Amino acid sequence: MQVHFYKYQGTGNDFVIMDNRDGRYDGLTQQQVHHLCHRRFGIGADGLMLLNNQPGYDFGMKYYNADGNEGSMCGNGGRCLVAFARKMGLQQPQLRFLAVDGPHEATMQGEDWVNLKMQDVDWVEQGPLYYYLNTGSPHFVKYVDGIQSLDVYTEGRQIRYNDRFAKEGTNVNFVQQQDNGIFVRTYERGVEDETYSCGTGVTAAALTSAGNEATTYRVPVQTLGGHLEVRFTKTGERSFTDIWLCGPALLVFEGQLIINNE
Template structure:
């Protein structure tokens, strides 16, 4: 079987995107997705995104980690899916609505080419603040640690230890974010991602979790533009939000998306 694919990345977080609106992709073959993501024997990617029909939105986004397991929401993947949906002509507008495993999302393709993704609202009582870290779910579960000298952190070694800790075993593991605050509204973030089992160049839901954790613990404030700037190994991103009535609402992740190449592969 010949399968067409498209490769995108959002600040270095890269994805193979497949148009599955005709339901021709063998979704039950998780080993196939792992092979496609393999950087030596496949196409190479942090994950697989399937674009499927949806009864109430422009499309449904289904996400798989690079190990072939179906996963929770992916922020940069969502931004790439928005760009791909525009390329397919699924929506003629610059504002696109879609569903994912965690619910409804919307996205905006801005005039400057940046793509903003609206993430789920977060209840404040669901943010768990501990002496050494913060835990919250921004569509995917995240463990956030505030550190110094982030460049010196062994993200794989330390991240893997936390990701597989017994306290997270019932949750299927956790993503681990190391955060250094270098200014009032500037964060540097490095993330160990479960399912990839490695450090990725950028993690959208992890960056968002890091910003909210920093704000909730009083480590940053909000500027007039209400944007927090984040530096990752793969590039620059921005997060904005509103805190109202014990909720974080109107959470937007904004950054660049690049179409890399398209091709076909026999499976």
């Protein structure tokens, strides 16, 4: 099979993207997706996305983790797919699309800044040393000191594969408060390693960083791959609405290759 692909990145979270509005890539297998995302034997990416036709929406989003399995919602992926949709000719001021966790809307500022509306959150589990919530994907959030020197792979993997999470998996976010916002590093399930950034992860971290006041927040977020911003309204002790993940989404390159049909 000959594949025409595009490589995008959003704060270092990188993705292979294909225009599948004619259904030509519907038959991609888990092995093929895994191969395409492999950093030594393929293109290399944290995940793969298909831009699909979706009745009632401007497009549909289908997301695969780097291991080849279909994934839950990916925030940075959604932002990159919006930028790609614009490149493919969808020029509406506001784009509406359907992802695995439901409808989303998005706008763009300039050539590469994407504002993506996330799902409302009405449940947050709070333990003595952690938070656990779902922002389209499940996230464990732990506040730490010395985040720059933290062994995210080892500590994140221990939590992701503990007795509670081993079967379904969870993403694990380590967060440190800064003078202006938060610094977030994330171990992602499906990638099974630290990524440079995780959109649903920084969203989860930003929500847990909010104060006690039910008001509108704007949280700057630093990741290994760059800066993001999360805007939201806190409506109750553990409920949030009007959540927006905002940041850059850039085309890296495009190309063609032939992949095995097996």
